[in-house]
Amino acid sequence: MNAPEPLAVEVRNVVKRFAGNTALDDVELAVPTGQVHAVIGPNGAGKSTLFGVIAGEHRPDRGSVHVAGRDVTSMSAHRRVKAGVARAFQVARVFSEMTVEENVTAAVVAAHDTSRVFWSGRGLRRARQPVADALEQMGLADLRERQARALSQGDRKRLEIAMALVLEPKLLLLDEPTAGMSPEETAATVELVRELWTRTGLTVLLTEHDMQVVFGLAQQLTVLNRGHVLCTGDPGVVRERDDVKEIYLGASA
Numbered sequence: 001m002n003a004p005e006p007l008a009v010e011v012r013n014v015v016k017r018f019a020g021n022t023a024l025d026d027v028e029l030a031v032p033t034g035q036v037h038a039v040i041g042p043n044g045a046g047k048s049t050l051f052g053v054i055a056g057e058h059r060p061d062r063g064s065v066h067v068a069g070r071d072v073t074s075m076s077a078h079r080r081v082k083a084g085v086a087r088a089f090q091v092a093r094v095f096s097e098m099t100v101e102e103n104v105t106a107a108v109v110a111a112h113d114t115s116r117v118f119w120s121g122r123g124l125r126r127a128r129q130p131v132a133d134a135l136e137q138m139g140l141a142d143l144r145e146r147q148a149r150a151l152s153q154g155d156r157k158r159l160e161i162a163m164a165l166v167l168e169p170k171l172l173l174l175d176e177p178t179a180g181m182s183p184e185e186t187a188a189t190v191e192l193v194r195e196l197w198t199r200t201g202l203t204v205l206l207t208e209h210d211m212q213v214v215f216g217l218a219q220q221l222t223v224l225n226r227g228h229v230l231c232t233g234d235p236g237v238v239r240e241r242d243d244v245k246e247i248y249l250g251a252s253a
């Protein structure tokens, strides 16, 4: 019998506190390899914190994080990138003074410890193709000479996804990838992420407050509320749950 493929990411009994405030309370999450999985929940539910714990930005107070079957709980964020985890933030983190292409190149440099060697030429030449591919994939090829500060909010967020993609992750974390986008930009971004997933089959974990985005992309949903997992399941099933409706109605009231 074949051994079952390890989960792309597994979070076990994670507790994360910030100065007495419990942001994650005994959180469990299991995402099979190749799945698009959305974590939803009202503001302050703990979604970004959960991503930070998976990416290695936050160390949990309790519990463990496993990526592709490997315990990464005590691994640095930098080493997790090498283990195949890449993250785009809720608020895009790009260098405003640099061009689109330079930003994506810088993401490659930052991921390798060889920056001096890298900028010396050989590394840069080697990065050229992956950078071009990532820009193409996110629909940014025509904007590659543009300074990041001159980008629309939507293009800026797409740039940040390109900066994650160029690292060739196995697990891509997208924290509210369409936040601040116009409806047109949102639709275009959803299409780009869908194409990317169809082409590469990589595992995508996203948080999102736009339910149309969630239902357009995710195969499974996990609902977080006040640091607790309320439920996990198929989007159609989760959407009909009374407790889920309640926290969303409560949040918008």
Ligand SMILES: Nc1ncnc2c1ncn2[C@@H]1O[C@H](COP(=O)(O)OP(=O)(O)O)[C@@H](O)[C@H]1O
Residues within 6 Å of the ligand: 018, 019, 021, 022, 023, 041, 042, 043, 044, 045, 046, 047, 048, 049, 050
């Ligand atoms: N770096 C931090 N320091 C202190 N408190 C934080 C920090 N990050 C998040 N929190 C708190 O943790 C809780 C969850 O926040 P967050 O994960 O950002 O929620 P979400 O992304 O679902 O809106 C909130 O109460 C927030 O104020």
Ligand SMILES: [Mg+2]
Residues within 6 Å of the ligand: 047, 048, 049, 090
């Ligand atoms: Mg958040």
